[in-house]
Structure formats: structure tokens, C-alpha cells
Amino acid sequence: MKKLFFCLITLFMAAQTTHAQTYALLPKPTHLEAQKGTYTLPATPTIAVQSADPEVRRIAQVLADQMAKATGSTPAITGGKSSKGILFADAKGKKLGPEGYTLTVSPKQIIISAEQPQGFFYGVQSLMQLMPAAIFSSTKVSGVAWTVPACTIDDTPRYGYRGSMLDAGRYFYPVAFIKKYIDLLARHKMNTFHWHLTEDQGWHIEIKKYPKLTEVSSVRKKSMAGHYKDHAYDNKPHGGFYTQDEVRDVVKYAQERFVTIIPEIEMPGHSVAVLAAYPELGSNPDKILEVSTNWGVHDDVLFPREETFTFLENVLTEVMALFPSQYIHIGGDECPKTQWKQSRFCQALMKEKGLKDEHELQSYFIQRIDKFVTSKGRRIIGWDEILEGGLSPNATVMSWRGISGGIAAARQNHDVIMSPTTYCYLDYYQADPKTQPVTIGGFLPIEKVYSFNPSVTDSLTAEQSKHVLGVQGNVWSEYLPTTHSVEYMAYPRLIALAETGWTPQDARNFDDFSKRLEIHKKRLDYLNVNYFGAPINNTFQYVWPKETAKK
Structure with missing residues (x-):
């Protein structure tokens, strides 16, 4: 009887494996x-x-x-x-x-x-x-x-929003690769490409009204090499920008694959590249800044002056003419308040507007932009810091510092996209750091990515849960200088998030996913994707350029 039982179990397991392969x-x-x-x-x-x-x-x-x-x-x-x-x-x-x-x-x-x-x-x-x-x-x-x-x-999909962000602000990637990235999203039934275009380290989209954004802000003198603590640089200029014609071409390419592109123009923080070209938009018009060569958060930010709002409205007008997406991402994250606290102008503005602190001043800043974008028939998305000081009326929140921001926004009847670092930050290590290229830190193996359940139904009412639109995987590029390295970090973890966004929660199982993924890797090989563990990167170990020098 025991033999019969084990034979049946063996046959059942074999059938399951064959089913997964077929x-x-x-x-x-x-x-x-x-x-x-x-x-x-x-x-x-x-x-x-x-x-x-x-x-x-x-x-x-x-x-x-x-x-x-x-x-x-x-x-x-x-x-x-x-x-x-x-x-x-x-x-x-x-x-x-x-x-x-x-x-x-x-x-x-x-x-x-x-x-x-x-x-x-x-x-x-x-x-x-x-x-x-x-x-x-x-x-x-x-x-x-x-x-x-x-x-x-x-x-039919579980969620209507299934996306990925690619940071093309810190490192500029060619149009051909952007198209390949979109292709891969579409093949895995993801429908949104969040294109992060501006950063402290570079402004990478053409704005015709402000030519210095491409003449000055699009190139930095050098890039950090190795970990931040090493204070080492490659001593190579890096930059580039997408022309408006190239953007139109990419948008059309994405539309043909049913991928919506959401552009991100960072404000009021992460804007050193802007201030390098237009210092009058910051704390001091006489302050000389260069496009940042360091990663991290910078104290130099945009100031809530009327000249700044005019600049941003003109920029966003050109951006909205290029991108037909309902959403325009305005960043809003990691904005230090040091300069605002020290500024007589900012303190006077706070008093005039009845704002109790600098967080409410940022909310005032975002609400001004929200009102403008809404007047054009669009909606803003911001990282969850835009909750601080009061949320703009029409804003959608991208919850990255855990899921609490998303829960708070949904309870206020605002739409939410779940993108927490703990499950969705694909620039984190995916294996033992000793065996991996240098990256920003953290540890996020594929099984952890796959385990994410964005619904948080235990924290929200049924009506509030409807505001959770979906999920997004983020690929930040501080340590991803090549397209080769982007694919290595994004895949196959992004496929795990694709299943999170599409497949019903009760139908998901990591062991089953892993079996299907092993077969799927053969397809990725034909598509020439440099995924983690791919045959084409068996010896892959990114080495920073030989000319790397200490500061």
C-alpha cells in the first residue's frame, strides 16, 4: 500500500511539473x-x-x-x-x-x-x-x-496599474534601450512606464523655452564610483538628453504596445541640475552651482517664488504636450527644508499664507503645481512625502517609504500606487553582496518581491481599497551605469511584480512561479535580456573604470 501511495504521489508531482512546463x-x-x-x-x-x-x-x-x-x-x-x-x-x-x-x-x-x-x-x-x-x-x-x-x-488583470520606473536622470540611457525596456514591460502585461527624467545629477529632456537645461544641466563632470563612502569618482563627463522628437517617437512606440508613459519632473528637491543653469530659482541668484556629481539628498532646492512657478508651469506645458498620459509625476520626495528655514522670504511667505511649518510650505508648493496641472485636464502623482503638510486635492500618492503612506492616502480617498522599498526597489542586492556588482545596499531576493500583496485589505475598508490602483517596481540608477546592469537588476524580479499586479492573490504560489520562470528564461535568452543568472552574464562583475581616482 505504501508503495502504491508513493507511486501516486510521484505521478501527481510529475504531472504538476509537466503542467508548469507546458x-x-x-x-x-x-x-x-x-x-x-x-x-x-x-x-x-x-x-x-x-x-x-x-x-x-x-x-x-x-x-x-x-x-x-x-x-x-x-x-x-x-x-x-x-x-x-x-x-x-x-x-x-x-x-x-x-x-x-x-x-x-x-x-x-x-x-x-x-x-x-x-x-x-x-x-x-x-x-x-x-x-x-x-x-x-x-x-x-x-x-x-x-x-x-x-x-x-x-x-483579466487584478490591477489596472502595473508599472515600472526607470531612473534615466542619474544615468542617461539611449533611446534604443528605452524601447527595449518598454517591450519587456509589454511582454509581461505591464502597462505603465514611469520615466524619471530629471535629477540633481542631470536634466535629460529637451525644453525649448529653457535651452540651458540641455546646454548646462544635462551633463555632469564625473560620477561616483564604488560605494558612497568611498568618495571615489570616474573622472568622466556623463550626460545626454532626449530631444522632443525622440520623446514623441518613444511615446508612439509605447502606445503601440499599450504602455502609458508617465514622465517625472522632480520638484522642489532633487533639482541641483536646474539650479546649475538657473540659480535664481533657488536660495541665492548669485550662488554658483554645478550639476551634482554626488548621489544622495542635497540642501539646494527650488524656492516657492513666482518666478519658480512660472518656470515650472512653462516646463510642464511642454512636457504635457509631449506626453498624453493622464498622470504627470512631480516627485516631491526628499526635499530638505534647511534653506527654507533660513530664508527670510520663505518665512515671510509662510506667515502670509498662514502656514505653520516648512512641511506645509512644501504642501503649498505642490498644491500650486497641482492646480496648474489640473487646469490642463491632467492629474499629478507624487512620492508619499506630498502627504506631509496636507495632500493636494487631486493628487495620487506613490507609496515608497513602506505602505503606510498609501494607507493614509487611501483613507483620505486619494488614489494610491504601492511601491514600497521593502518589495519594489529593484536596485537592492538580490544575492550575497560579495558575489554581486556594487549597488546601493539593501537585500531583496526574488521570493521577497513575489511575496508582496499590495491590497492591504486588513487596513482599509472595501471602499478605501478601491483607491489602491496597483503596483510599481522601481529601478534607481545610482549604481547602474550601463544598460547591461539595468537588465541584470530588473530581471527577473520585475516579472515577479508583473505577476503580483496581474494574477489573483489566491492563485499565486512562489514554487509554481519558479518552475514557470525557469522555462521563461529560455524566452529571455532569445530576447537577449541580461537577467540575473543569464548565460550571457556568467562572468558578469561590473568593475569601475581603471581611471577611478580618489577625490
């Missing part, structure tokens, strides 16, 4: 039911598009183009219904929502159904993950059995 979808669908058999791609595949929406046909063309690259056989795209091949079927009235889809694979046919183009796009991502990993190749792969396991999938 249906290694990331993020895990809301509901997947395995069926018998497989669908084999014919020598001349067809994709029939039932929808009259040209966007749906474009998505079908994207699938056809990728199939042609990998298989060497170009699918024909037709209209109407089809009893075989791949069918894009309308699902109007089925209440799948804008991002939901169904995917049915039988030995005879594949059907993707959705109400909106975005749903079809996500259905295509799942279909490609059901195919052999070689489907992600940019060139023809021979000797592959192009089959798809039979199944039925009903899939």
Missing part, C-alpha cells in the same frame, strides 16, 4: 484549463481577423511578423471567420474589460477573443508564451516543432 505563462492567467492534444502550425499559417478595428488588425500583423521571423513562414492575414488557423474574434458584450481576453487552443484552431485591442494584444502575448521559446527569436530557427498545447484561458 503552460509556463508569466504572469499566470486568471483561469487556465488544460485540454487534450496540441495545435500544430501549418506550413502556411493564416490569421483571420473578425474585428473591423484597424488596431486589432495591426496587432495581428505584429504576431504574423514575429512568426515569420522565427519560423520562416509568413502567415496570411484575412478578414472574417475561419474554421482553422488563428482567429481574432470579437467578444463585444462579454464584459472582459479593456485588458481582458480569452484564448482557446484546440488541435484544429486557435481563437483569441477580446473586447478591446489591448485585450487582443495580451492574448497574443500569452499565445506566444505557449509556443516554443524560439518564437521570440529575431531570426529563423530550424528544427523546432511549432506546436501549441491545447487549453482554454480566461484572463
Whole structure:
């Protein structure tokens, strides 16, 4: 009897492993039911598009183009219904929502159904993950059995906001990499790219009204090398900026992949680069500043003068013309109040406005910006410091210093995006620091990332919980000087957060995720992603340049 029992257990475990390997979808669908058999791609595949929406046909063309690259056989795209091949079927009235889809694979046919183009796009991502990993190749792969396991999938996301922030303020990354980063988000059904564009160490977006932002503020003389405590520098100028034409191109590229780009323009802190070009916006118009070469928090901040608000409104007007997103991120974090406390102007302004302290002065600053952005039909997002001194009426809070800021904001009926350091800061170490490239510190292995539950239902009422819009993973770049190093820190941890944002909480299991991830890594290899543990970085150990010198 014991032998029989152990045999059954062994067979059950083997079946579970096979299931994970056959249906290694990331993020895990809301509901997947395995069926018998497989669908084999014919020598001349067809994709029939039932929808009259040209966007749906474009998505079908994207699938056809990728199939042609990998298989060497170009699918024909037709209209109407089809009893075989791949069918894009309308699902109007089925209440799948804008991002939901169904995917049915039988030995005879594949059907993707959705109400909106975005749903079809996500259905295509799942279909490609059901195919052999070689489907992600940019060139023809021979000797592959192009089959798809039979199944039925009903899939809708847990949260409407599923995003990642990339800090392109401290290190400037080329447009080609920004597009690749967006591609990877889309492939994992993430729908928001938070583009951090300005910092103390660099202003990296063209503003035509203020040319010195690119002439002066976009380049620093050198960068820190090694840990902050080492006070070592590489003695190499670093900088660059995205032209407005490049920004428009990236925004369009993201839209085609159903990724919304939220720009971030930091204020009132993290603005030394601005003050290097326009010192009159700070504590003293005669103070000479340079674009910062040190990481960390700086006392030099923007002052709440009318000239400053005029500057910021002009900047944001150009930014909003480039980015059609509902949200504009205005930072608001880590703003020291030292200079404000010492300033007769600031103290007089506080008295005039009836503000009891410098935190309320920052709130006044943010509320001025909030009012302007709202007048343009947009909304602001700020880091959770914008709660201090009173929250702006229309602000959404990005909770990073734990989840308490998010809870407080939701209790005030403000929308919240959960992004706490303890689960979502992907610049932290992911393994023993002795074996890893130098980074900012902390320790955040993938299992900890995966364990995050953004809902905090035990702290909020059902109505308040509706204000938790979703989750975001942040990639800060103080110690990520190359695109190679960004991918190394972001992946695969960002995939764990993608599943956190998409998959129902009760359907998530780390062991199951790990099995699917091992299969998924083959796809990342074809996509040339330098993820943690990837074959292309077995000897990866970032070494700071030889010319590194002590200050």
C-alpha cells in the first residue's frame, strides 16, 4: 500500500511539473484549463481577423511578423471567420474589460477573443508564451516543432496599474534601450512606464523655452564610483538628453504596445541640475552651482517664488504636450527644508499664507503645481512625502517609504500606487553582496518581491481599497551605469511584480512561479535580456573604470 501511495504521489508531482512546463505563462492567467492534444502550425499559417478595428488588425500583423521571423513562414492575414488557423474574434458584450481576453487552443484552431485591442494584444502575448521559446527569436530557427498545447484561458488583470520606473536622470540611457525596456514591460502585461527624467545629477529632456537645461544641466563632470563612502569618482563627463522628437517617437512606440508613459519632473528637491543653469530659482541668484556629481539628498532646492512657478508651469506645458498620459509625476520626495528655514522670504511667505511649518510650505508648493496641472485636464502623482503638510486635492500618492503612506492616502480617498522599498526597489542586492556588482545596499531576493500583496485589505475598508490602483517596481540608477546592469537588476524580479499586479492573490504560489520562470528564461535568452543568472552574464562583475581616482 505504501508503495502504491508513493507511486501516486510521484505521478501527481510529475504531472504538476509537466503542467508548469507546458503552460509556463508569466504572469499566470486568471483561469487556465488544460485540454487534450496540441495545435500544430501549418506550413502556411493564416490569421483571420473578425474585428473591423484597424488596431486589432495591426496587432495581428505584429504576431504574423514575429512568426515569420522565427519560423520562416509568413502567415496570411484575412478578414472574417475561419474554421482553422488563428482567429481574432470579437467578444463585444462579454464584459472582459479593456485588458481582458480569452484564448482557446484546440488541435484544429486557435481563437483569441477580446473586447478591446489591448485585450487582443495580451492574448497574443500569452499565445506566444505557449509556443516554443524560439518564437521570440529575431531570426529563423530550424528544427523546432511549432506546436501549441491545447487549453482554454480566461484572463483579466487584478490591477489596472502595473508599472515600472526607470531612473534615466542619474544615468542617461539611449533611446534604443528605452524601447527595449518598454517591450519587456509589454511582454509581461505591464502597462505603465514611469520615466524619471530629471535629477540633481542631470536634466535629460529637451525644453525649448529653457535651452540651458540641455546646454548646462544635462551633463555632469564625473560620477561616483564604488560605494558612497568611498568618495571615489570616474573622472568622466556623463550626460545626454532626449530631444522632443525622440520623446514623441518613444511615446508612439509605447502606445503601440499599450504602455502609458508617465514622465517625472522632480520638484522642489532633487533639482541641483536646474539650479546649475538657473540659480535664481533657488536660495541665492548669485550662488554658483554645478550639476551634482554626488548621489544622495542635497540642501539646494527650488524656492516657492513666482518666478519658480512660472518656470515650472512653462516646463510642464511642454512636457504635457509631449506626453498624453493622464498622470504627470512631480516627485516631491526628499526635499530638505534647511534653506527654507533660513530664508527670510520663505518665512515671510509662510506667515502670509498662514502656514505653520516648512512641511506645509512644501504642501503649498505642490498644491500650486497641482492646480496648474489640473487646469490642463491632467492629474499629478507624487512620492508619499506630498502627504506631509496636507495632500493636494487631486493628487495620487506613490507609496515608497513602506505602505503606510498609501494607507493614509487611501483613507483620505486619494488614489494610491504601492511601491514600497521593502518589495519594489529593484536596485537592492538580490544575492550575497560579495558575489554581486556594487549597488546601493539593501537585500531583496526574488521570493521577497513575489511575496508582496499590495491590497492591504486588513487596513482599509472595501471602499478605501478601491483607491489602491496597483503596483510599481522601481529601478534607481545610482549604481547602474550601463544598460547591461539595468537588465541584470530588473530581471527577473520585475516579472515577479508583473505577476503580483496581474494574477489573483489566491492563485499565486512562489514554487509554481519558479518552475514557470525557469522555462521563461529560455524566452529571455532569445530576447537577449541580461537577467540575473543569464548565460550571457556568467562572468558578469561590473568593475569601475581603471581611471577611478580618489577625490
